[in-house]
Amino acid sequence: MKILVRGTNWVGDAVMSIPALKGLRRAFPDAFISLHTRSWAEGLFQDADFIDDIVTYDRHKWVIKDVLDNSRFLRDDKYDLAVLFPNSFESALTTLLTKIPRRIGYNKDLRGLLLTDPIAVPEWKDRRHEVYYYLHLAAEVERRVLGSRTFESLGEPDISIDVSDDRRAAARELLLSKGVATNGQIVALGIGSQNSRAKRWPAERYAALADKLSGELGASVILVGSQEDSDAAAKVREHSGSQLIDLTGRTTLSEVVAILAVADLLVANDMGLAHVAAAVGTPTVVIFGPTRHETTRPFSLNALVVRKDVECSPCMLRDCPIDHRCMTRISVDEIFEASRAALTQIDDRDDETPGGLS
Numbered sequence: 001m002k003i004l005v006r007g008t009n010w011v012g013d014a015v016m017s018i019p020a021l022k023g024l025r026r027a028f029p030d031a032f033i034s035l036h037t038r039s040w041a042e043g044l045f046q047d048a049d050f051i052d053d054i055v056t057y058d059r060h061k062w063v064i065k066d067v068l069d070n071s072r073f074l075r076d077d078k079y080d081l082a083v084l085f086p087n088s089f090e091s092a093l094t095t096l097l098t099k100i101p102r103r104i105g106y107n108k109d110l111r112g113l114l115l116t117d118p119i120a121v122p123e124w125k126d127r128r129h130e131v132y133y134y135l136h137l138a139a140e141v142e143r144r145v146l147g148s149r150t151f152e153s154l155g156e157p158d159i160s161i162d163v164s165d166d167r168r169a170a171a172r173e174l175l176l177s178k179g180v181a182t183n184g185q186i187v188a189l190g191i192g193s194q195n196s197r198a199k200r201w202p203a204e205r206y207a208a209l210a211d212k213l214s215g216e217l218g219a220s221v222i223l224v225g226s227q228e229d230s231d232a233a234a235k236v237r238e239h240s241g242s243q244l245i246d247l248t249g250r251t252t253l254s255e256v257v258a259i260l261a262v263a264d265l266l267v268a269n270d271m272g273l274a275h276v277a278a279a280v281g282t283p284t285v286v287i288f289g290p291t292r293h294e295t296t297r298p299f300s301l302n303a304l305v306v307r308k309d310v311e312c313s314p315c316m317l318r319d320c321p322i323d324h325r326c327m328t329r330i331s332v333d334e335i336f337e338a339s340r341a342a343l344t345q346i347d348d349r350d351d352e353t354p355g356g357l358s
Contacts (some may be wrong), residue, residue, distance in 0.1 A: 003028060004079040004100060005051075006091045007037030010195075011253070011272025013130070014041055015279050016299065017085050018050075019157035020134035024083065025050040027142040027150055036074070043254030044276065047162045063090050071097035083141050085134055089114075104141050117144055126292075131157045131299045159299050161279045163261040171258035175222070178245050185219040185343060188260060188277070190268025191236050192229025192248065196318040198290045199270045201327050201335075203232055207239035208332045209267065213339060214242040222263070223248050224256050224273060265342050267335060270296065278303040283342040285335065289326035290315045306330060306338055 005021065008014045014037070024033060032052050035045060039056040046054070055074070060066055071094050082095040084105030092111035095103045105111070107118035119140050125133060139151035172182050180186060191206045193199040210221045221242060223233045227249030237244055251259065257276055260266055266277035267285045270293075277284045278300035286298060288307040292314045297305050307313075313326040320326075 001028060001031040001081060002077065002079045003031050003033045003081045003083060004055075004074065004077075004095070004098075005033060005035050006082065006084045006086060006095070006105075007035050007041055008085050009038065009088075011040070011044065012275040012296070013085075014044055015159055015161070015272070015275035016130045016296075017134040018159045018161060018279065019131055019299075020085070020138035021048075022050045022158060023135060023138045023151055023154065024141065027138075027146060027148070034077070034079070036070070040253050043252055043257055044161065046254060047164050047167070049162070066090065067094050067097065070094045074098045081141075081145065083138070084115075085137070102145065104137070104144065106137060126295065129295050129297070129299055131159065157299060159275070159279045160281065161257075163258050163280055167254070167258040168262050171255065171262045174251075174255065175245075175259065175262070178222075178247070179243075180220045180222060180245055182262070185217065185265075186222065186263045187213050187219045187339065187343075188222050188224045188263045188266045188268075188273075189236070190224055190229075190266060190271050190273045192225040192232040193269045193271045194226060194228045196290070198315075198317050198320045198324070198327075200232060201269055201287045201289075201330065202324075203235035204239040205330075205332050205335075206236045209335055209339070210236065210240050210244055211242050212332065212336045216336075217340065217343065219264075219343075220245065222246075222259070224251070224259065224266075225249070225271075265339060267339055274298050274303070283345075285338045285342060287327070287330060287335065289313060289324075289330075290317055290320070292316075304338060304342065306335060 008017050034053040034055050035051045036055045039058050042054050075098050079100045081102045082100040084091045087108040089109045089111045092114040096114045103115045104117040105115055106121050112118040213219045214221050222245040225248040229248045233246050233248040260277040260282050261280040265283050268274040270288050270291050274286045275298045278298035284303045286305050288305050293305045308329045310326045
């Protein structure tokens with residue numbers, strides 16, 4: 001059997017879909033599983049042993065061009081089954097035009113008629129972690145195609161991803177070339193957030209945190225993120241008195257995944273790299289404000305959420321219309337102490353209770 005899995009559209013969602021991908025591999029051990037995903041995701045999944053192939057694409061200005069192009073080049077591979085993690089109409093139309101005989105996904109965005117097996121969105125969707133949303137769909141695939149229910153006997157979902165020794169060595173060489181002392185503690189700061197300014201902890205506080213990490217702990221501090229985070233990185237550098245290594249927009253996702261794998265800690269906003277760091281086993285402190293930490297925190301023992309209970313959170317807004325109290329009430333000292341605790345507990349973190357609930 002040849003299975004095409006349409007991947008998610010955001011880095012964090014891609015990490016949260018990993019347990020479902022691993023479950024599909026267990027349920028279909030002899031199948032050839034291809035992940036059809038945006039080209040950036042290749043850097044996340046390149047060492048994954050639970051998929052056989054990565055088929056990438058990039059978005060064009062016109063969605064219909066994406067649909068026609070993707071369906072055209074996928075058609076020759078003659079897939080037997082399509083599993084759609086995104087809820088988009090476009091992903092369902094693509095697999096229909098690809099002429100994949102079995103197409104399974106959630107019945108959203110008026111696309112039920114395009115699927116052979118439209119799955120009802122579970123009523124608990126906004127109350128349980130997103131990991132279970134993807135797992136539920138994968139379990140339905142197994143039940144409908146094979147008639148078995150092995151997902152029900154699985155233990156705690158596993159979001160971990162492997163990073164090869166060669167990639168880790170290359171990451172250390174890259175950091176050395178930028179002036180990072182790799183024989184000391186390395187702390188990465190994820191200071192941006194592509195789709196929401198409200199999710200950003202103030203730049204001047206990240207700068208003050210960087211100064212404390214560098215001055216009091218002797219850590220090397222690096223800034224990580226995409227090109228869209230460069231403006232936030234510039235503000236952090238402007239307010240900091242430390243020698244920060246700014247890698248925002250200057251690495252591929254593959255490189256930053258490896259960098260996070262060799263770092264000692266990531267402190268970040270609610271962003272995709274927080275999920276990545278937790279997935280590669282790096283202790284992670286995540287600053288949450290306007291979004292739901294219960295459903296979208298990094299699903300890992302390595303992750304600790306810091307947040308404040310304010311009356312207007314979670315608002316899910318991209319810009320705060322008032323005083324940004326969900327973020328401004330989180331102090332530099334609070335994040336510094338959480339960071340110091342994470343750095344001093346690296347060796348015994350496997351014995352800790354699941355993070356993200358504080």
